[in-house]
Amino acid sequence: MLVVEDLVVAYGAVVALHGVSLEAKQGEIVTLIGANGAGKSTTLRAVSGMVAPRRGSVRLDGREVGGVPAHRLVRRGLAHVPEGRRIFTGLSVRENLELGAYTVRGRAEVAARLERVLALFPRLAERIAQSGGTLSGGEQQMLAIGRAMMARPRLLLLDEPSLGLAPLLVREIFREIARINREEGTTILLVEQNAHLALSTAHRGYVLETGRVALADAAPALLESPRVRAAYLGAT
Amino acid sequence: MSPRLRLLLQALPALALGYVVVRMLVGDVGGGTTLLDYLSIGVTQGAIYAFVALGYTMVYGIIRLINFAHGEFFMAGAFAGYFVLRDAGIERWALPQPWPVLLAYLAALLAAALVAGTLALVAEAACYRPIRKAGRVAALLTAVGLSLLLQNLARQWPAIGPTQRPWPAPRMWAAADEVPSPADAHYYELKTFTSPTGERVEREKPVVFKGATMTPAVRQRLAAEGGRNVFRKGELSRTVVDRSIVLMLAAAAVGLWFLVQRTRTGKAMRAVSEDMAAARLMGVNVDRVIAATFFLGAFLAGLGGVAYCAKYGQVDPLTGFMPGLKAFIAAVLGGIGSIPGAVVGGLFLGVSENLFAAEVSTEWKDVLAFVLLVVVLLLKPTGLMGRPYREKV
Amino acid sequence: MWTLAAEFQFSWLWVAEVLVGVALYAMLAASLNLVTGFGGMFSLGHHGFFAVGAYAAGWMASLAASVEPGSAAGWAVFAASAVFAVAASAAAGLLVGLPCLRLRGDYLAIATLAFGEIVRIVIQNTPALGGSLELNVPRLVMRPRGLAEVESFRELFLVVGVAALAVVLVVIRNIVRSAHGRAVVSVREDEIASELLGVPTTRYKVRAFVLGAAFAGLAGWYYAHYTGSIAPANFDMLVGIKILLIVVLGGLGSLTGTVLAAAVLVGLERLLQSGVFGEDLKRWMQVEYALILILVMLLRPHGLLGRFELGDLFRRRARGGRAA
Ligand SMILES: Nc1ncnc2c1ncn2[C@@H]1O[C@H](COP(=O)(O)OP(=O)(O)OP(=O)(O)O)[C@@H](O)[C@H]1O
Numbered sequence: 002m003l004v005v006e007d008l009v010v011a012y013g014a015v016v017a018l019h020g021v022s023l024e025a026k027q028g029e030i031v032t033l034i035g036a037n038g039a040g041k042s043t044t045l046r047a048v049s050g051m052v053a054p055r056r057g058s059v060r061l062d063g064r065e066v067g068g069v070p071a072h073r074l075v076r077r078g079l080a081h082v083p084e085g086r087r088i089f090t091g092l093s094v095r096e097n098l099e100l101g102a103y104t105v106r107g108r109a110e111v112a113a114r115l116e117r118v119l120a121l122f123p124r125l126a127e128r129i130a131q132s133g134g135t136l137s138g139g140e141q142q143m144l145a146i147g148r149a150m151m152a153r154p155r156l157l158l159l160d161e162p163s164l165g166l167a168p169l170l171v172r173e174i175f176r177e178i179a180r181i182n183r184e185e186g187t188t189i190l191l192v193e194q195n196a197h198l199a200l201s202t203a204h205r206g207y208v209l210e211t212g213r214v215a216l217a218d219a220a221p222a223l224l225e226s227p228r229v230r231a232a233y234l235g236a237t
Numbered sequence: 238m239s240p241r242l243r244l245l246l247q248a249l250p251a252l253a254l255g256y257v258v259v260r261m262l263v264g265d266v267g268g269g270t271t272l273l274d275y276l277s278i279g280v281t282q283g284a285i286y287a288f289v290a291l292g293y294t295m296v297y298g299i300i301r302l303i304n305f306a307h308g309e310f311f312m313a314g315a316f317a318g319y320f321v322l323r324d325a326g327i328e329r330w331a332l333p334q335p336w337p338v339l340l341a342y343l344a345a346l347l348a349a350a351l352v353a354g355t356l357a358l359v360a361e362a363a364c365y366r367p368i369r370k371a372g373r374v375a376a377l378l379t380a381v382g383l384s385l386l387l388q389n390l391a392r393q394w395p396a397i398g399p400t401q402r403p404w405p406a407p408r409m410w411a412a413a414d415e416v417p418s419p420a421d422a423h424y425y426e427l428k429t430f431t432s433p434t435g436e437r438v439e440r441e442k443p444v445v446f447k448g449a450t451m452t453p454a455v456r457q458r459l460a461a462e463g464g465r466n467v468f469r470k471g472e473l474s475r476t477v478v479d480r481s482i483v484l485m486l487a488a489a490a491v492g493l494w495f496l497v498q499r500t501r502t503g504k505a506m507r508a509v510s511e512d513m514a515a516a517r518l519m520g521v522n523v524d525r526v527i528a529a530t531f532f533l534g535a536f537l538a539g540l541g542g543v544a545y546c547a548k549y550g551q552v553d554p555l556t557g558f559m560p561g562l563k564a565f566i567a568a569v570l571g572g573i574g575s576i577p578g579a580v581v582g583g584l585f586l587g588v589s590e591n592l593f594a595a596e597v598s599t600e601w602k603d604v605l606a607f608v609l610l611v612v613v614l615l616l617k618p619t620g621l622m623g624r625p626y627r628e629k630v
Numbered sequence: 631m632w633t634l635a636a637e638f639q640f641s642w643l644w645v646a647e648v649l650v651g652v653a654l655y656a657m658l659a660a661s662l663n664l665v666t667g668f669g670g671m672f673s674l675g676h677h678g679f680f681a682v683g684a685y686a687a688g689w690m691a692s693l694a695a696s697v698e699p700g701s702a703a704g705w706a707v708f709a710a711s712a713v714f715a716v717a718a719s720a721a722a723g724l725l726v727g728l729p730c731l732r733l734r735g736d737y738l739a740i741a742t743l744a745f746g747e748i749v750r751i752v753i754q755n756t757p758a759l760g761g762s763l764e765l766n767v768p769r770l771v772m773r774p775r776g777l778a779e780v781e782s783f784r785e786l787f788l789v790v791g792v793a794a795l796a797v798v799l800v801v802i803r804n805i806v807r808s809a810h811g812r813a814v815v816s817v818r819e820d821e822i823a824s825e826l827l828g829v830p831t832t833r834y835k836v837r838a839f840v841l842g843a844a845f846a847g848l849a850g851w852y853y854a855h856y857t858g859s860i861a862p863a864n865f866d867m868l869v870g871i872k873i874l875l876i877v878v879l880g881g882l883g884s885l886t887g888t889v890l891a892a893a894v895l896v897g898l899e900r901l902l903q904s905g906v907f908g909e910d911l912k913r914w915m916q917v918e919y920a921l922i923l924i925l926v927m928l929l930r931p932h933g934l935l936g937r938f939e940l941g942d943l944f945r946r947r948a949r950g951g952r953a954a
């Protein structure tokens with residue numbers, strides 16, 4: 002579904018990715034792990050069109066999308082929950098969710114999706130009229146994911162969904178992610194600091210180091226890998 | 238302050254405003270020197286400021302740009318309206334009065350709004366979009382440059398030129414046979430000829446004076462020409478102009494509120510204003526939303542341009558400058574970025590200026606706007622209706 | 631005084647006049663660069679301080695109308711009016727700076743814009759300053775009669791202008807290099823961080839602002855004595871914008887750039903005015919000027935030299951949190 006080949010991305014003079022290749026097949030959860038500044042978020046940004054790649058290719062369903070502006074990719078079934086949630090704090094929860102389905106015409110369809118997302122996250126239903134900025138951090142994270150789900154993406158990019166959440170909530174959110182993948186068949190590319198949790202949820206994983214793929218394998222294999230255990234799982 | 242007291246303090250000006258507007262709608266105010274007259278003058282002027290302030294505020298709200306050229310969109314609209322009124326010939330349509338004049342004005346307003354809006358679209362695509370990433374100072378100077386450019390283009394352009402022109406007074410056209418005898422007003426016919434420099438010039442030539450009778454020869458000649466070819470000069474009554482302006486503002490404000498709060502485009506506008514990149518991730522075509530915002534703001538400015546010139550009776554290339562500046566102040570007073578703020582700020586400024594002129598001094602009237610601006614900025618930088626100052630770290 | 635018959639164009643007389651204009655605008659722009667380029671305060675009302683200085687000097691000179699030009703007394707009043715102009719505009723700077731510098735970014739720009747307009751309207755309504763008409767500034771050091779004297783008058787003022795500009799540039803450069811200046815620049819870079827590090831940001835900002843105002847006042851003094859008559863229309867918003875434009879063209883924080891940009895802009899303006907490019911271009915001069923402004927912004931938004939990142943000033947750091 003998604004194929005990234007030899008991707009190079011630079012911010013001005015700072016080269017963030019030096020030729021990253023990875024792949025996510027239909028229905029998979031693929032996780033990217035790596036240290037701070039390894040280029041995980043940059044990879045997601047390049048896939049969703051927020052930054053233009055300097056070199057290499059990003060293909061979605063076999064079609065090149067490198068350099069296509071972000072708003073067009075949404076219509077091709079891609080949704081990106083960016084780092085730091087980026088919900089619209091001045092808009093109500095309902096409006097935030099409706100914006101998630103901005104590309105969808107037809108009130109009935111939007112209403113149906115809204116209902117479904119609210120069923121996934123009942124907490125949001127209780128706060129539907131509240132403005133986004135008044136939600137707690139965890140609720141905002143749910144809103145960010147729910148908003149992305151409103152687009153019914155075929156490929157969902159998640160950037161650190163666990164950031165700043167209580168452990169209990171993190172587990173809840175990851176259960177949701179697995180369920181979305183199972184029930185809706187959504188392909189998920191997951192960036193996560195909590196490597197253990199990410200690898201337990203995902204089917205396959207990539208380890209990124211300073212802008213390059215250092216390891217790629219099935220998730221259980223990575224969990225067992227000594228190198229990963231030493232560097233990312235805190236095992237001694 | 239207790240909530241009840243605060244509510245009262247907020248309700249009082251609103252009630253006063255409501256009272257003034259009602260009196261304006263039902264009676265003839267604005268001609269005398271009572272407080273009510275000055276208030277109504279202030280409300281009318283404030284409504285024009287508000288029209289223009291809406292555009293400033295929308296553009297600022299979405300891309301944080303003080304669009305100095307907004308006053309020139311206003312001017313361009315005013316000229317579009319001027320030419321439609323003068324040259325389109327709608328007033329000659331064979332309809333009972335006052336339909337021809339009314340339709341001519343509607344056409345002028347529409348043309349003004351569309352010309353101003355189109356100009357804003359072009360300006361946005363050609364200047365503001367390319368400069369958006371280069372930083373705020375560069376964008377601001379570009380806006381200033383655009384303002385200068387449009388002003389001076391208008392001054393140099395032969396069809397417009399630097400001189401002040403009187404706003405066309407409505408003409409009530411009639412066929413020669415319809416002129417009563419003795420005539421109930423001065424009647425004129427329009428002669429066009431080519432000047433030595435090759436320009437087409439129009440001259441009003443009297444046909445018959447009030448109380449006199451038309452000679453049969455003239456009547457015959459005119460009847461032979463056919464159609465409505467003589468006119469008497471009408472006049473826009475002050476009350477009609479004032480009422481139309483206030484009602485137009487009310488309609489525009491409600492319409493805009495509905496658009497921004499209730500429609501998909503409005504939601505996209507608010508999203509872009511808050512976080513452009515995140516809006517893009519929702520599938521919002523940010524460039525298009527920004528262009529739409531410019532169009533809408535300039536559309537309103539065009540309406541304001543015709544209203545302003547019809548009210549004050551003249552138009553020239555610098556027409557947009559002072560109202561533009563004042564409207565900008567109004568937008569800041571009300572809280573730049575806020576749509577209700579633009580309306581409140583406009584009315585507040587219009588009313589305070591006219592009360593000040595009436596009670597204190599006319600010469601110092603212009604300084605009041607700037608002093609108010611500084612005072613409000615210092616006490617509440619985000620304006621009367623703005624959100625509390627939020628510092629992004 | 632600012633326009634000359636065509637036959638004098640490109641003579642030394644004309645060139646001297648252009649150079650005086652360059653010195654004047656370089657002074658103004660350098661003083662604004664201290665405020666905006668180094669201090670990070672976005673001001674649209676710098677012409678207000680220019681006006682305060684010009685009128686202070688002009689008013690003082692008008693009190694000494696009977697002094698013989700070129701006499702010792704004349705020179706004394708000439709010098710005293712410089713001190714007075716600088717003091718007056720510095721006081722105005724303090725008056726504006728103390729309350730307004732709490733405002734940030736656009737809000738400060740708007741407040742300073744309002745200040746500039748207030749100054750103009752106040753002058754317009756003050757009969758002692760000539761109201762909306764001209765205020766005559768009596769000649770104190772030389773009264774030019776005839777062409778030859780006009781020439782030496784201009785030469786004299788060219789020397790005065792270059793000297794004043796040199797003083798302004800040297801003082802600003804020394805300030806910027808001093809500890810004080812580094813504090814000012816740190817305030818520009820990141821106000822909140824500097825505050826946390828214990829830099830008294832407001833005090834440094836006010837100092838830079840007042841000094842910038844004082845130098846604009848010096849430019850006003852120079853202008854008033856050179857032209858010999860001043861009017862509110864000489865100090866409208868366009869002047870403030872022209873000053874800001876020079877600062878941006880020269881590069882925020884670059885003094886060399888400022889002088890260069892002043893030369894380019896004033897020179898270009900005078901060339902267009904002179905009609906060397908033909909009468910059509912002269913007639914359309916205002917249009918061309920505006921077009922050039924826009925084109926320069928579109929093509930070189932970071933200044934002619936482009937040495938400094940203009941965007942850093944107002945663009946907040948990218949949210950992703952880039953590595954330092
Ligand atoms: N807007 C930017 N401008 C300049 N450099 C940037 C920008 N964004 C990221 N970088 C740089 O690119 C590199 C990769 O950043 P990225 O955000 O992709 O890291 P990450 O793996 O997501 O890290 P983290 O786990 O901390 O989120 C870093 O060195 C960073 O400094």
Ligand SMILES: [Mg+2]
Nearest residue numbers: 041042043084
């Ligand atoms: Mg990241």
